[in-house]
Structure formats: structure tokens, C-alpha cells
Amino acid sequence: MSGPKTAPTSTLARAGLRAHWPALLGTGAVLALASTMTTLTGVLFESGLREPGGAGSLLVTVASSFSGTALVLVVMVVAATTTLALRGRRREFALLRAVGATRGQVRRLVATELALLSAVAAPLGGLPGLALARWLDPALVDAAIVEPGFRSTLSPLPVLGAVALVLPTAVLAGLLAARETVRAAPTAAVRESAAETAPVGPVRRVASLVCAIGGVSVAATPLVVPGTVGAALAATSAFLLVGAAALAGPLLVAWTFDRTARLTARRGGAPTRLALVNLRGFSRRLTTVVVPLALVVAVGTVQTTVDTALQRATTQQLGAAIGTPRVATSAAGLSGQQLATLAAAPGVDAVVTVADAPAELQTDADVPDSLGWEATTLRAVDPAVEPALLDPDVTEGSLGDLAGTDTVAISSDTAFDAGRGLGDRLRVRLDGHDATLRVVAVFDRGLGVGGELVSPATLAAHDVTPVVRLALVDGPAADAVPGTVPTADFVASATSPDAGSQHLSTLLTLLLLGFVALGSLNALLLLTAGRRDELRLLHRTGATARQLRRTVGVEAVVTAAAAWAVGTAAVVPAVVGVSAGLLGASAPALDLPAYAALSASVVTLAIATVLLTAVRIVRAATTTGDAR
Known part of the structure; x- marks a missing residue:
């Protein structure tokens, strides 16, 4: 890459995309989905703003609420996906450094590849976002958010906004993922590309601590700002705490599995010990997969908790306000x-x-x-x-x-x-x-x-x-007055969510969960498929195919459990804060069936995806190893 005949960075980037298209296909799909979500948010905003006479004020409110969650998820999922995709190419970048590529050339190569991928995926993902907005029009009308006959305003602006968000997010995450390889000396970069040796830096530690303190503090907002505003702020604490876990993930993994390994040193079999050591040694890789899975639990639980708490609070307040029978x-x-x-x-x-x-x-x-x-x-x-x-x-x-x-x-x-x-x-x-x-x-x-x-x-x-x-x-004989109903019956009927609003809320929540779940699925596939060389090496050193499958199975179970634990821990302050802000000193408004379904979905998704992919990878690794 040095000297007068160095190929342009864009040419090398296109060659890299062609060479790694199977792995980048999933990353491109996630970038396209992120653009779909961002475009949908932009269409809702633009349509509300363009409605005459303030008729779109409710739509702007809905768009504001939806965008607050959607944009945070887009940034986190895109960053996690891009980071994991480039971690699988650390050795390639290290070899480029070893044959003479400068730090700046490798950075430009990474940035150009991701910019080209995003420049294609983001506009393509924006088109379904426009269609999705039109598909939501009947639900918006049924929920009385807009007037009958409403049609979403479609323009290029939301798509351009999606590109402006997705492209720099992907590029920045890619540069951060390649930072360790770029900073190291060429020979050291090759040596370190096979293992994670760099410790968590002080900046990342401080950022994690700030996010954790911020998450707990925001969860306590209802103590100062009661009501719906305080509850809405408390709900955002889950995202800050998941972010803190993402930043401090390698430290948490190391601390947890060091102690787990000691407990299982005598009782666990070889596959279990190997799996725990593997997770300990590749803590950054595990963290990148855990974060999207944890977001599924966090987002779904927070959304259902807010809905449940609002419904209970409305029922309590209306029942307490009416004093007639x-x-x-x-x-x-x-x-x-x-x-x-x-x-x-x-x-x-x-x-x-x-x-x-x-x-x-x-x-x-x-x-x-x-x-x-x-x-x-x-x-x-x-x-x-x-x-x-x-x-x-x-x-x-x-x-x-x-x-x-x-x-x-x-x-x-x-x-x-x-x-x-x-x-x-x-x-x-x-x-x-x-x-x-x-x-x-x-x-x-x-x-x-x-x-x-x-x-x-x-x-x-x-x-x-x-x-x-x-x-x-x-009155003493009010119960006998025709045309009246008991106050308790009226309160229950008046505060139950109407079908239109419930349908719209369910659709928006499912869109968010679907996006995060697909991002998690892609992360799991990238992680498992990228371990072919690692499993082949283990097989050559004596591990049988059965032991490799058991090792990967233990890792899948631990990954699922870690994601569930992080997601659950992140939502506890949010659930308590939202409940305190709307219901006061009462039992938390946790929707247990929804939480159980989300937890089961995360665990099943993680284990099933990893095991199904691992069976094929282990078979290929052991067959190739035997042939050689």
C-alpha cells in the first residue's frame, strides 16, 4: 500500500467488500433496517409538522416519544454490529500493517469500506421506511392521533436524515473497533490479532461509571419531578445502564468468569472449563453480542411497564377523584x-x-x-x-x-x-x-x-x-336511578386502553423489538461463523467434535444468561422509578407475562442461533482438520 503505485483507498475498499461480502451482507442488512427505523421516525415528524392548523400536534408527540427510543437503539445496534463485523478482520488489518500499510491508510480503508456499505444500505433501507409509514396510517387514524383521511407526507428528507445518522455511526464504530490493531506496532498487531490483550482503558472506565451513575440518578427523577414527566425520564435509565454494561463489559466478564472458573475447576468437565476460559479470554467479543440481546429485554420491559403504570395511575386517580356512587x-x-x-x-x-x-x-x-x-x-x-x-x-x-x-x-x-x-x-x-x-x-x-x-x-x-x-x-337512592352505572364500572371502562391506541402502541413496540432482535440475530451469526479457525485449531490439538459442540453449547447458555441478567438489571431501576413517579409507594407496575416472554425469547434466540450455526461450523472445522 506504499510507494508510487499504491492503489486508491476506494479501490481497496471495494475489493475488501467483495472479498468479505458474506459477512458484510448481514451488517448491511442491519444498517438498512436502522435506516428503515430512522426514516419512519422522520416521516412521522414531517407529517405532523406539515398538518395545517396544528392538527398534527398529537402525531408530533407520538413521533417524539417513538424517536427517543428508536434513535438510541439505532445507534447502539449499528455500533455493536459494525464493531463485531470488523473484529473478525483484525488479522487482515494486522497483516496490512505488517506489509507496510500506515496507520492512516488502514483507518481510511476501514472508513471507506463502511462509508460505501452505508451509502448503499441506508438509502435502500429508507424505501421500506417510507412504505412502513404509509402502512401505519390506518393505525394512526384508529387511535385518533390524526383525522380520518390522513396520509403520511413522503419526501426525500427522512431518507437523507437516516443516511446522515447511520453512515457516521457505522464509520465511527468501525474506527473504534480497528483502533487497537492500528495503534500497535506491525508485528505486535499480527501477534495480538488472535487474542484480546488490550485492557479496558481509563476513558472507557470513566465513561462506564458516568453512564451507571447517570442511569441510577435518572431513575430517581420521580423523587424530584413526579408525574408523567418524571416517569418518562426514569424509563430512559435502562438505556444508560445497558450502555454502562457495554462499556464495562470486559471487566464484568473477567470478574464473573474468574470466579465461576474457580467454582467449576473440579466439578466441571473439560468442555465447561474450556468454554469459561474462552469467554474470559474473549470478553470484548462476548460483550458485543450481549448488548443487543440485553436491549430486547430492556426495551420491551420498559415499554410495557410504562403502559401498565399509566393505566393503573389513571384508574387510581379517576377513582379517587369521583366521590359519587x-x-x-x-x-x-x-x-x-x-x-x-x-x-x-x-x-x-x-x-x-x-x-x-x-x-x-x-x-x-x-x-x-x-x-x-x-x-x-x-x-x-x-x-x-x-x-x-x-x-x-x-x-x-x-x-x-x-x-x-x-x-x-x-x-x-x-x-x-x-x-x-x-x-x-x-x-x-x-x-x-x-x-x-x-x-x-x-x-x-x-x-x-x-x-x-x-x-x-x-x-x-x-x-x-x-x-x-x-x-x-x-344521593341515598342513587343506585336506583335509571340510566346510571356504578362509578367503579365507569372507571374501569374509561381507563381501559381503547383498541385503536392499544393496537398502535403494540405495532410501534413490535417494530422496535423486531429491529433489535434482528440485530441480535446477526451478531450471533457473525460471532459463531467467525470462529471456524479457532475451532479447527482446538480440534487439531485434541478436542473431539462432541467436545467442541458441548463447549459452544455452554458458551451459548452463558451468553444467553448474561444477556438476560444485564437486561434485567438495567430495567430494575427504571421499573421502580416509573412506578414511583406514577403510582407512589406501591408494588412496581411490572408486566410479568411480557417480561417472561421477552426473557424466554432472548434465551431461546441466543441458544438456538448459536447451536444451529455451530453444528455446521464444527462439522466443517473437524472435517477440514481431519483432511489435513
């Missing part, structure tokens, strides 16, 4: 005659109406309308309502002050999102025109009763007629 409801709205009939029924002492009016709430005045306004529902209640009948749990101010026009009571979540407090002004958009309301109270049960409460007089002052969909009926 019976309620009357109507999706189309209760008429004045119906309300009068309820009030005149024998044994009824009071009827409290709760009316709804669609509106938009300004959360940020410094950004475009599609980002600064959120769709909401203003609930109109009587300012003089008794807390024994309807209690939103006011913590500041008084609901009685709603008697004045242009006043509003807001939940603690709305106060945090909008940055408003008692006495501040809140801008809302009612029936197409803006209004400024003064905050006169702050309450805690926003999930149950809604984010904003106003008086009927405030809505009337702006020519808005709310729809009475709920009436609270109180």
Missing part, C-alpha cells in the same frame, strides 16, 4: 332534559356535570405552531363543586377562583410541560381563536380528571359550547 355517561353528550331528569329523580341530592371542549394549549412560544401547541381537552366544572363529589386534589390555589372568567386550573404535569404556575398566564386556542387564561389552581390528579379545568362561564365568554359527557350522581 353512580354516574351517567354518553359519548354523544347528555342533553339538558336528561340532566334535569337525573336531578329530579327521587333520592338524588346532587348532579355534578363534567363537560368537554376541544382546544389547543401553547407549551412553547419560541417554536413553530406545530411544535409549540398541543391538542388538549378543557373540562368545564362548577367552581363551587364540593370535594366530596369531585376532588382533583388541589395543591395550590382554589377551584372556587374559577368563578372568574378567563381562569383555569392546571394539573402538575401541565404546569411542568408549559412552565406555568399559580398566577401565570396560559394561552389556549378555542374554536380557532386564541385566549389567555390565568392559572388560579394547580392539582395532582391530571391523569384522572384531565390536564385543564375551567368554568362553563369561561367557555361561554368565548362562544364555546362544551359537551356534557359525564354526570356524577349522588
Whole structure:
């Protein structure tokens, strides 16, 4: 590679891609899938931003929530896949150094190869992302995120954004993976390419410690910021802790298997001891495979935990807010005659109406309308309502002050999102025109009763007629009033997730899990298929085919157990934090069936993939070894 006739880096890179296309095929597929996820996220954002009149605010909110998880997964899975693919070529890069290639030439070769691969895979992966966005349109409509007749906006921008994310991530991960080989002296690089000798550096140790401390700290956010905001922040702790495990993986593996090897030194057979020593000696390789598998457990458990905790919190808050034994409801709205009939029924002492009016709430005045306004529902209640009948749990101010026009009571979540407090002004958009309301109270049960409460007089002052969909009926004979249902039944029905929202949530979660699972599958295949020379050498030194299969089997079981343990340990603080933020001091809102299914899937995927691939690899290694 030196001298006047050195081939261009791009030519060598293309030759390298052709020579290693079977191994790079899986890496390219993962890069394409990463582009698909990123493009889908971009289409959701763009479609929401382009909707006129703020009609896409809910879609922007959904896109923001989805992108927060999707982009983190894209970066982590792409980095892990690229790192593992290039680790299998350490000897090749070391030989290039030995025959005269400079450090800069090897770096440029690695960067060019990955740039060429990403430049092809990312745009190709963006096309299914555009199709996937259109496929989600009916689910978005069914979940009432967008209006009927909605069609996603398709443009090149999301695809370009996906390329801009995937390409540099892959290149950077590749350069980091080849760093040890490039830094070593040429002869040392060849010698070290067959084993992992470099210790974990101080920068990586510090970064791991920072991620671990950050993950635990973020999980404790609900202690300072209660409600949905604190719970959402707590949920992100799982990703920080998985990242910490990825950075400190070699240290954790060495510490764990040193002690495990001592315990099994006498009781374990030769394949078991060989497997443990192998895992100990190639701890970086094991870490690269464990991280995607751990993410499957972490992502799925966190998503289902948040959904479960939100549903439980909404049920608790609505049940605690309503103090009457019976309620009357109507999706189309209760008429004045119906309300009068309820009030005149024998044994009824009071009827409290709760009316709804669609509106938009300004959360940020410094950004475009599609980002600064959120769709909401203003609930109109009587300012003089008794807390024994309807209690939103006011913590500041008084609901009685709603008697004045242009006043509003807001939940603690709305106060945090909008940055408003008692006495501040809140801008809302009612029936197409803006209004400024003064905050006169702050309450805690926003999930149950809604984010904003106003008086009927405030809505009337702006020519808005709310729809009475709920009436609270109180009295000694309320149970006998026709047209009413027990409050407990109403709460259970009102807080159960509707089919449309549940379907959309399931689809988005499955997309995330499918992407991570395919990344994990590719990592397992790369790891196992890249061990042909290693297994051949073991066979030549006396290991039988049966011992090799048992060794690989033990490694597969340990890899699966390690992935499950890391994923489980990473989600524990998140589960506790989310539950504390939404439910207070109660049992964690862990969806045990979902967690069990995810755990079983990870273990089965790891063991089955490794064993099925290993059988073929061991047969090839032992057959070739015998022939020679």
C-alpha cells in the first residue's frame, strides 16, 4: 500500500467488500433496517409538522416519544454490529500493517469500506421506511392521533436524515473497533490479532461509571419531578445502564468468569472449563453480542411497564377523584332534559356535570405552531363543586377562583410541560381563536380528571359550547336511578386502553423489538461463523467434535444468561422509578407475562442461533482438520 503505485483507498475498499461480502451482507442488512427505523421516525415528524392548523400536534408527540427510543437503539445496534463485523478482520488489518500499510491508510480503508456499505444500505433501507409509514396510517387514524383521511407526507428528507445518522455511526464504530490493531506496532498487531490483550482503558472506565451513575440518578427523577414527566425520564435509565454494561463489559466478564472458573475447576468437565476460559479470554467479543440481546429485554420491559403504570395511575386517580356512587355517561353528550331528569329523580341530592371542549394549549412560544401547541381537552366544572363529589386534589390555589372568567386550573404535569404556575398566564386556542387564561389552581390528579379545568362561564365568554359527557350522581337512592352505572364500572371502562391506541402502541413496540432482535440475530451469526479457525485449531490439538459442540453449547447458555441478567438489571431501576413517579409507594407496575416472554425469547434466540450455526461450523472445522 506504499510507494508510487499504491492503489486508491476506494479501490481497496471495494475489493475488501467483495472479498468479505458474506459477512458484510448481514451488517448491511442491519444498517438498512436502522435506516428503515430512522426514516419512519422522520416521516412521522414531517407529517405532523406539515398538518395545517396544528392538527398534527398529537402525531408530533407520538413521533417524539417513538424517536427517543428508536434513535438510541439505532445507534447502539449499528455500533455493536459494525464493531463485531470488523473484529473478525483484525488479522487482515494486522497483516496490512505488517506489509507496510500506515496507520492512516488502514483507518481510511476501514472508513471507506463502511462509508460505501452505508451509502448503499441506508438509502435502500429508507424505501421500506417510507412504505412502513404509509402502512401505519390506518393505525394512526384508529387511535385518533390524526383525522380520518390522513396520509403520511413522503419526501426525500427522512431518507437523507437516516443516511446522515447511520453512515457516521457505522464509520465511527468501525474506527473504534480497528483502533487497537492500528495503534500497535506491525508485528505486535499480527501477534495480538488472535487474542484480546488490550485492557479496558481509563476513558472507557470513566465513561462506564458516568453512564451507571447517570442511569441510577435518572431513575430517581420521580423523587424530584413526579408525574408523567418524571416517569418518562426514569424509563430512559435502562438505556444508560445497558450502555454502562457495554462499556464495562470486559471487566464484568473477567470478574464473573474468574470466579465461576474457580467454582467449576473440579466439578466441571473439560468442555465447561474450556468454554469459561474462552469467554474470559474473549470478553470484548462476548460483550458485543450481549448488548443487543440485553436491549430486547430492556426495551420491551420498559415499554410495557410504562403502559401498565399509566393505566393503573389513571384508574387510581379517576377513582379517587369521583366521590359519587353512580354516574351517567354518553359519548354523544347528555342533553339538558336528561340532566334535569337525573336531578329530579327521587333520592338524588346532587348532579355534578363534567363537560368537554376541544382546544389547543401553547407549551412553547419560541417554536413553530406545530411544535409549540398541543391538542388538549378543557373540562368545564362548577367552581363551587364540593370535594366530596369531585376532588382533583388541589395543591395550590382554589377551584372556587374559577368563578372568574378567563381562569383555569392546571394539573402538575401541565404546569411542568408549559412552565406555568399559580398566577401565570396560559394561552389556549378555542374554536380557532386564541385566549389567555390565568392559572388560579394547580392539582395532582391530571391523569384522572384531565390536564385543564375551567368554568362553563369561561367557555361561554368565548362562544364555546362544551359537551356534557359525564354526570356524577349522588344521593341515598342513587343506585336506583335509571340510566346510571356504578362509578367503579365507569372507571374501569374509561381507563381501559381503547383498541385503536392499544393496537398502535403494540405495532410501534413490535417494530422496535423486531429491529433489535434482528440485530441480535446477526451478531450471533457473525460471532459463531467467525470462529471456524479457532475451532479447527482446538480440534487439531485434541478436542473431539462432541467436545467442541458441548463447549459452544455452554458458551451459548452463558451468553444467553448474561444477556438476560444485564437486561434485567438495567430495567430494575427504571421499573421502580416509573412506578414511583406514577403510582407512589406501591408494588412496581411490572408486566410479568411480557417480561417472561421477552426473557424466554432472548434465551431461546441466543441458544438456538448459536447451536444451529455451530453444528455446521464444527462439522466443517473437524472435517477440514481431519483432511489435513
